[in-house]
Amino acid sequence: MKQAKYHFISGLPRAGSTLLAAILRQNPSFQAGMSSPVGAFVNNIITQVSAGTEFSSQVDNEQRQDLIRGLFDGYYKRDLEKNVIFDTNRMWGARLPLIIDLFPNAKVIACVRNVAWVMDSIERKFRSNPYENTKLFGTNMARSTVYQRCEGLAQHDQLVGFAWSALREAFYGEHAKSLLVIDYDLLTQAPEKVITLLYEFIDQPLFQHDFDHLEYDAPDFDLQLGLPGLHRVKPKIEHTERRTILPPDLFEKYSKMSFWNDPSGTTANVIAPKTNEKENAV
Structure with missing residues (x-):
């Protein structure tokens, strides 16, 4: 049976991962979508077979690898005729050792954006429906003001903070050369150039995409979050x-978190405004 190549889309929320998937899925040889x-x-499989569980002694590392590989092939069984499958999840940055062990030639595409604009985008979505308590915030106090909302989102176990931490781990980790960081602004300003670099990075023949006629929506998923139109x-x-809707102090605070603009301490490939030509080459 034909074996598809697996690559991964990760990075920050509201930074273009769904847009990137919508572009890539135009290629009939690719499968891509939302998370x-x-x-x-x-994560659940690893938890069930790790030390301290009743099954840990019954499943060796080779079996664990087979089980996890089987998850991918089982979930994407209907898409295995594709040449390339992109799985999207913000956790992949924190799982690069596992990804490279399972799929040695796999690449991770991380979508990034100035964190202040990530917060701004989420805040806009929240304010667009004042009659809905979105599931992004667990309590009324957590969603009470823009300060509580942003502070909560930035925690390391929450939507923005976790994604940022996972990306930072991958960016400075031992497998960083398998990572391609794509800035949202550049993707929207020069999509053809960015996508051409992406194809070079994953070593696939270039496909002529139509950047004026994209299609993607997930209304049922978005409604259960209380954020219609999110995807x-x-x-x-x-x-x-x-113009941002964040107070100036909040915008300044989160604007300082774009560590990928300085690629001097990493082997990751970066397509971002402040990188030089050498760093952009993939």
Whole structure:
């Protein structure tokens, strides 16, 4: 049976991962989409067979590898005729050793964005429906003001903080050369150039994408979060300037978190505004 190549999409929320998947899925040889449950399945399997559980002595490392590889092939069984499958999950940055052990030639594409604009984008979604208590915040106090909301999101076990921490681990880790960081602004300003670099990075023949006619939406998933339109991709890629709705002190605070703009301490490949030509080459 034909074996598809697995690559991974990760990075920050509201930073273009769904947009990137919408672009890539235009290629009939690719499968890509929004976050899948495979990452959660992997974590659950590892938890069940790790030290301290009743099954740990019954499952050796080779069996663990087979089980986890089987999760991917089982979940994507209907897509295995594709040449390349991209699985999306923000946890993959923290699982690079596992990814490289399972799929030695796999690459991770990490979508990033100035964290202040990530917070701004989430805040806009929250304010767009004032009659809904989104599941992003667990209590009324946690969602009470923009300060509580941003502070909560930035915690290391929450939506933005976890993704940021996982990406930072991958960025400075031993497998960083398998990581390609793509800045959201560049993706929206020059999609053809960025996608061309991505194809070079994953060593696939270039496909002519249509950046004016994209299709992607997940209304049922978004409604259960209380955030309608969260994963809806506009048909045409456009870069738009806007004024932030965050207070100036919050915007300044989170603007300082873009560590990927200085690639001097990493072997990761970076496509971001402040990188030089050498660092952009993949």
